[in-house]
Amino acid sequence: MATEPWTDMAFNPVLFERNRRLFPDEQLAKYSGRHIAWNLEGTCIVAEAATGKELYERLKELGIDPCLTVSSFVPDPNTSYI
Amino acid sequence: MALRFNYRHYQTPHPVVALGGQTFRPRPVVTIAVLGPTGSVPKDALLDTGSDDTTFLENVAISIGLDLTHAPVRYLTGIGPAGYPIRYAQVRLRLTDGVEYRDWPAWVGFTDAPLPFPTLGFAGCLQFFSEGFHGDRQEVELAVNSLYPGT
Numbered sequence A: 001m002a003t004e005p006w007t008d009m010a011f012n013p014v015l016f017e018r019n020r021r022l023f024p025d026e027q028l029a030k031y032s033g034r035h036i037a038w039n040l041e042g043t044c045i046v047a048e049a050a051t052g053k054e055l056y057e058r059l060k061e062l063g064i065d066p067c068l069t070v071s072s073f074v075p076d077p078n079t080s081y082i
Numbered sequence B: 001m002a003l004r005f006n007y008r009h010y011q012t013p014h015p016v017v018a019l020g021g022q023t024f025r026p027r028p029v030v031t032i033a034v035l036g037p038t039g040s041v042p043k044d045a046l047l048d049t050g051s052d053d054t055t056f057l058e059n060v061a062i063s064i065g066l067d068l069t070h071a072p073v074r075y076l077t078g079i080g081p082a083g084y085p086i087r088y089a090q091v092r093l094r095l096t097d098g099v100e101y102r103d104w105p106a107w108v109g110f111t112d113a114p115l116p117f118p119t120l121g122f123a124g125c126l127q128f129f130s131e132g133f134h135g136d137r138q139e140v141e142l143a144v145n146s147l148y149p150g151t
Helices: A013-022 A025-031 A052-061 B058-063
Strands: A035-039 A045-049 A069-073 B003-006 B008-011 B024-027 B029-035 B040-047 B055-057 B073-076 B084-096 B101-111 B129-134 B139-144
Touching: A013 B029, A013 B084, A025 B008, A035 A052, A045 A052, A052 A069, A052 B055, A052 B058, B040 B058, B055 B058, B058 B084, B058 B101, B073 B101
Parallel strands: A069 B040, B055 B101
Antiparallel strands: A035 A045, A035 A069, B003 B139, B008 B024, B029 B040, B029 B084, B073 B084, B084 B101, B129 B139
């Protein structure tokens, strides 16, 4: 059924989205133009880097399994992305 | 039924001239899970009607246990440097708005190109949905269509 939540993933997308929305914009703004990794709960940012590739390497250096994070990008507010 | 997502608002310190001076940029970014032979990884990705393919960084393939050694290879182009290889493989994608849960098999591309966001383009994603990008209420609707191969 398309209305039944998945039970075979550590990631809960509904919880993540709810928490991510509560994350203060001013804190997120510190990462403008950077690639970031959220924890799976969406409550904090556990790593950041200039590129997605570097973010993956940074997570490995920190001993964090990339599968236990949600990677994202914080657009530079002075840049128009096309 | 349809998946419904609000556009994400990205605050700007200065008014956005092209948007009448408002102080944020709305973008149709969603969190999608990519599943492979050994696991899954969630990613924020851009719903992009201008993108031919659904694309992720190559390290996503590593994370979910996909071997791209013998994967078909093509090349990416767009704005900026062209010519990055893109390797294709089949994965499962999962997307939910908390009401509807969708899980489907998809051919996606993996690349080392410096993408800002992974793209949910036509192949692998938008081909399976009828989409509504509602600029007025900054919401996107995705309703599965007759080609949708998943659950």
